[in-house]
Amino acid sequence: MTETVVPEPTPEQAALFSRVRRMMLIAGLTTALAVAAVLVAIGYRLYRAEGSSPASNTTATLPKGARIVSTAVAGDRLVLTLDIGGAVEIRTFDAKTLKPTGRLTFAPEP
DSSP: OOOOOOOOOOHHHHHHHHHHHHHHHHHHHHHHHHHHHHHHHHHHHHHHOOOOOOOOOOOOOOOTTEEEEEEEEETTEEEEEEEETTEEEEEEEETTTOOEEEEEEOOOOO
């Protein structure tokens, strides 16, 4: 059997091979870093996610004569606009627990 003899690369070819190897190493490390970042982000979102909250029956009391003008959801807040005897009031509640988080009352200037 005869073996094929591969000629030695010239210095320019050797330099080119080393540059290609270095660029491939950089590309491989960058790809590995990107995949690791995606996996970390997915893991963070999975472990940070809160389970679905149990359904709750809550009764909120309104002042006498008040009526709900509008409702809205803003992020994780439930927003109610109330008309209380001619004065407008906005009440916010946490959407998951339905606990009051704020109240904004509008009054005319004296």
